[in-house]
Amino acid sequence: MxxxxxxxxxxxxxxxxxxxxxxxxxxxxxxxxxxxxxxxxxxxxxxxxxxxxxxxxxxxxxxxxxxxxxxxxxxxxxxxxxxxxxxxxxxxxxxxxxxxxxxxxxxxxxxxxxxxxxxxxxxxxxxxxxxxxxxxxxxxxxxVDDTNAASATDAIEEGIERAVADTTERRALVLSRVGQGQFRDSLMSVWGGRCAVTGLDLPVLLRASHIKPWRDSDNRERLDAYNGLLLSPS
The missing domain is CATH 3.10.590.10 (ph1033 like domains)
Known part of the structure; x- marks a missing residue:
């Protein structure tokens, strides 16, 4: 590189x-x-x-x-x-x-x-x-400032089960949809802050991606670091 x-x-x-x-x-x-x-x-x-x-x-x-x-x-x-x-x-x-x-x-x-x-x-x-x-x-x-997390939007929240009563958990699920928050932090830990394929170690460019698609996962899987990969854009 x-x-x-x-x-x-x-x-x-x-x-x-x-x-x-x-x-x-x-x-x-x-x-x-x-x-x-x-x-x-x-x-x-x-x-x-x-x-x-x-x-x-x-x-x-x-x-x-x-x-x-x-x-x-x-x-x-x-x-x-x-x-x-x-x-x-x-x-x-x-x-x-x-x-x-x-x-x-x-x-x-x-x-x-x-x-x-x-x-x-x-x-x-x-x-x-x-x-x-x-x-x-x-x-x-x-x-470089690596705090560029995208804001959660109402459109994303519509995909979360309304039965989740806990506000903290709901926000964690919302952020996991866009690869941020608890889910991203967990992946950064699992993969040592590096792209799982290329080894790129620039956090601002790394994407937290679900293996089993977010829309097909239950709430546990949406936050599970072992259902994710840390990947560079390329």
């Missing part, structure tokens, strides 16, 4: 909504800058930090390697050629995006000597996709 830094000040919302990274193949002069060529080095399961406005606003996991793709509609008309490379990713927004200023003193010594995403002043270098050394990636992971 590799770590990447993508600077998306102009393109984040479009790429976030579409679930992808995209870079042109060449400039108008027929050159391929290193920060576009790096698209071909991304592999499924790699982690990507989205840098926008001086903050890491999201962490994504690569679902595919790069493949040929025309420029997505509505993105960068007149700025780049239409032919490019795309990587499909799954984004996870951070509830409290950390600022780079908070960690720049620790981060800069871990950056590569060439082609680093930050300059000596601690602000972003011009470019798109930068490779991060493992230690730099790990440092950023330490700053």
């Amino acid at each position: 590799a770590y990447w830094w993508v600077s998306q000040n102009q393109t984040y919302r479009h790429e976030r909504d579409g679930g992808f990274l995209w870079a042109p193949n060449q400039t108008e002069a027929g050159l391929t800058p290193f920060h576009w060529a790096t698209m071909d080095e991304v592999r499924p399961g790699d982690l990507i930090f989205s840098y926008v406005g001086g903050r890491i606003v999201a962490v994504a996991v690569a679902k595919t390697a790069a493949y040929d793709s025309p420029r997505p509609g509505g993105m960068g008309e007149g700025l780049w050629e239409d032919a490019g490379r795309r990587v499909d990713v799954e984004y996870r927004d951070l509830s409290e995006p950390p600022t780079i200023a908070e960690v720049v003193a620790e981060l800069q010594p871990l950056m590569p000597e060439r082609y680093a995403p930050l300059n000596r002043f601690g602000t972003g270098n011009q470019g798109y996709l930068f490779s991060l050394p493992p230690r730099a990636g790990r440092l950023l992971l330490d700053r």
Whole structure:
């Protein structure tokens, strides 16, 4: 698994909504800058930090390697050629995006000597996709907020038996439907905080999934950690 830094000040919302990274193949002069060529080095399961406005606003996991793709509609008309490379990713927004200023003193010594995403002043270098050394990636992971549990909704609650009188148990069942709460905590313990297949250990990206479908399970099975797998999006 590799770590990447993508600077998306102009393109984040479009790429976030579409679930992808995209870079042109060449400039108008027929050159391929290193920060576009790096698209071909991304592999499924790699982690990507989205840098926008001086903050890491999201962490994504690569679902595919790069493949040929025309420029997505509505993105960068007149700025780049239409032919490019795309990587499909799954984004996870951070509830409290950390600022780079908070960690720049620790981060800069871990950056590569060439082609680093930050300059000596601690602000972003011009470019798109930068490779991060493992230690730099790990440092950023330490700053990632992993408390992004989805809120329970009335629509989810409709699937729970109304006979459950205890409010605490009812909430536990509601959260188990979306892989959160007691069920997720139990799976994190059983699987040691790692994806059961890939070994990915980034909690914010891991999904608590039922083996026997939630809708087909009784209330005990819905909360049973041995009826679940901790899985990465890829």
